[in-house]
Amino acid sequence: MKMSPDDGSLKNTHPKQGSLFEGASSFEVPELPAENRSLLPVWDRALTHRLRVLLHTAPLHELRSGDSRRDPELRHYDSIALTMKVFDLIIDSAGLDREIDRDRVEKELKPLLTQMDVAAGLAPDPSRHDAMVDRVLGGLRNDANRRRPFEEVYTDFEDDLSAQPRKLEFRILVDYHHPSGGTVLRLSNEAINLYLNALELDIEDAQAAAEAVVSSQLLRGRFDEAVQTARNARWQSLRFAEKVSAIIRETRRDLSRVDWREAVPKLLEEALIHLDTRLTIEQNIINAANERLEILDQGDSAASAVAEVSRLIRDCRLRHVELHHQLMGARNVFLDEQARQSFSSVPLTPHPNLLAGILDPVLRLGRKDSKTVTDDVFPSFFGGQAPSVLSLSDLVPWLLRPRRESPQLEVEVRGTDLAAGGIDRARFHPADRARVDELLSELGGPVTLSVLIARLRESGASPAAVELTTLTALHAFAPDHAESLPLRVERLPQTFSVSGFYGDDLTLSPGGVENDGGE
Known part of the structure; x- marks a missing residue:
């Protein structure tokens, strides 16, 4: 073979065809001329790929190097051997009804941990086994960095051979919420490829x-x-x-x-x-x-x-x-x-990252500061528990849908049977009714509903009596048509929350008024 002077391509000029496959003695690879050596790439893209493949093993090497830095009673355990067993357990149970969780990992690793104790001349200790399982799983999940992806920095070379630092992010082990309930362990694609010796192949x-x-x-x-x-x-x-x-x-x-x-x-x-x-x-x-x-x-x-x-x-x-x-x-x-x-509303501002933007900062606080935050915001997470009658977020997209042709049907229109509403006092105990009536009859002047309820609680009244008092005040604030009431009720700008009721506070004054149904 020789190099063509015009295009630099290789041509077979050996007189005997196929001699390349007949023996090494009939073919020699000549050294490329110096002027053509520059045609070979100094840095091949395949080298970058292989470099990234090797970096995926960095967390395992870090886990192994930490064996000598652990507590003395844990240094005899081989974290890499335990890691390979964890990989095998997760892969072998994939797709089955029962996947691997933390308790099953500890159960399966217990025989290996016991034999490592025997080899080190130590008596098996369940608490020590539990601590070692946590160390292994924590190293694979990157607990030290709040379970974020592993980050490895490496140097890559562009076509002009300029060195560019790059960062590789990947995971090894993640927690996954199983549909049947509970949390199971699953390996990332990188970890699976690492275990199956197929890092250079896609699925x-x-x-x-x-x-x-x-x-x-x-x-x-x-x-x-x-x-x-x-x-x-x-x-x-x-x-x-x-x-x-x-x-x-x-x-x-x-x-x-x-x-x-x-x-x-x-x-x-x-x-x-x-x-x-x-x-x-x-x-x-x-x-x-x-x-x-x-x-x-x-x-x-x-x-x-x-x-x-x-x-x-x-x-x-x-x-x-x-x-x-x-x-x-x-x-x-x-x-x-x-x-x-296509008819779903798009939020104008992106939703916050609940894990990185809210939960992680709270977890980094001390117990006293974090309790102050959680005590203030938890009532807002639940709010009123009124029955779900109408959802505006579902109604608006439904109204914006293309109009559909409706069949012509005759529908009988029936009049609405309206009934006056009021308080069902019969469901309360006679003693509670008598106590509430006595309390309202003794009102000598204006008093707020919150103060009235506080008096009831101090006197040892039952929750039913508190509820009846609240319902009576609310009914007096918005009475039925032409109903004679023993109280005058006005709304205050301040709010109160008691016995499942939440809203503006009310001022109760003695003296009945005749309600004519007007505004």
Whole structure:
């Protein structure tokens, strides 16, 4: 081979075609001339990618280096070994009804922690095990930085070789609220790839690679290894389904956050092609496994391994069939949400970040200061508990919808049966009624409702008597038509809250007036 002087391309000038594949002795790679060495990139983009891959292991190295800095009674525990067990537990339980939570992690790690105690010559201690589990989970969740993403700074090089500092953010372990209740632990995609040795592959490529390896291992009779690879393929199927489900969930939540113009249609098209290929390959793997099972003896350990491979791949195939139906209806979800959200009101100001902007600052306060804040704001979180009769936020979008043609129907108009309202005194105890009547008859001058209720409480009156007094005052403030009342009631600008009633305070004066129903 020699370098062409005009375009710098490599041309094979060896007289014998195919000598490149016939032996190393018939082909030598010449050294590039000095004037052409500048054509090679000084920094390849692949180096940046591999650098980012290595940085994902930084939290694990930090966790391992902290083994020697922990309390003396915890230094004999191997945090990396415990971390790998946590990864395995979470991945193995993914997609099942019962996922991993903190209590189950401690239960599964207890045998390992006990053996580490025995190796160090120490008696097992449950409190020490509990502290070590918290250390491991805290290091994986980044508890030291309030569970924010890990940040690693590295140097990247542009095309002109200018050095640019960049920051990589990622997570390892996150808490997830399970639909059945409670909090479970889940790994991020970076942690899953780190565990499955597939950091350089995306979900689709990693799944295709795993299934190809399963086929190869079945052909070569490496059945035990094929089981583990099939488990990896099953996990990649779960991740692929979650990737599509996350897009649909985000579309239903806020259509503006999803790129349905270019990115999502392209992803859906590629996903359908990917599923079509996967279903064919998975069926071939199942057929190959069934053929192996016909040859192997039923009691053979290899037969059990092949049967497990067949079960796992069948599970992958079932999930892909379900995902195919979901992909086929994804565009309809987009159209439905576009029609629904087009009339939804958009807030003029963004909502605050409740975790970073509100909860974290309060948690950093002392107990005394934080109690002052929570005591002041908690009543505002609940407010009045009136029954939900009308929602204005739902009414306005409903009124702005396009008009629909309504069928012509004759509806009988019936008159409204109106009845006078009042206080049902019969439901109160006679003693409470007598006490309230006596209290109101003894009024010698104007008195506020809040002061009157305070007197009742000091005298040991029951809550029912307090409620009847409040209802009597409210009824006197807004009486029925032509009703003679023993009190005159006026509203004050100050407010009061008692016995479930909240509103403006009232001034009660003795002396009945005849209400004529006027304003």
